[in-house]
Amino acid sequence: xxxxxxxxxxxxxxxxxxxxxxxxxxxxxxxxxxxxxxxxxxxxxxxxxxxxxxxxxxxxxxxxxxxxxxxxxxxxxxxxxxxxxxxxxxxx
Numbered sequence: 001x002x003x004x005x006x007x008x009x010x011x012x013x014x015x016x017x018x019x020x021x022x023x024x025x026x027x028x029x030x031x032x033x034x035x036x037x038x039x040x041x042x043x044x045x046x047x048x049x050x051x052x053x054x055x056x057x058x059x060x061x062x063x064x065x066x067x068x069x070x071x072x073x074x075x076x077x078x079x080x081x082x083x084x085x086x087x088x089x090x091x092x
Contacts, residue, residue: 006041009067014038017056017063024052053078054088061090 018035024047025035035056037044045056061071071090078088 009069010038010041010043013060013064013067013069014043017060020059020063021055024056050085057088057090
């Protein structure tokens, strides 16, 4: 897939995945929430709560599948500033 086509596709996936849920990110400005950070072909989902990251990951994974994109679980990482009680699961 060309990089332009991939960028357009992943932008659509992110916008549609975020629209499916209530704001779950971190406060960016008094009026905006930061839901994710995008770097070329990498995505960082941000939130204050594990449950929100789990929900975001599940929705993003299922939305990406609808357009033929796959989540590389081998490259998927979790970064936290507290102890993780359980892993983030993409599918049952």
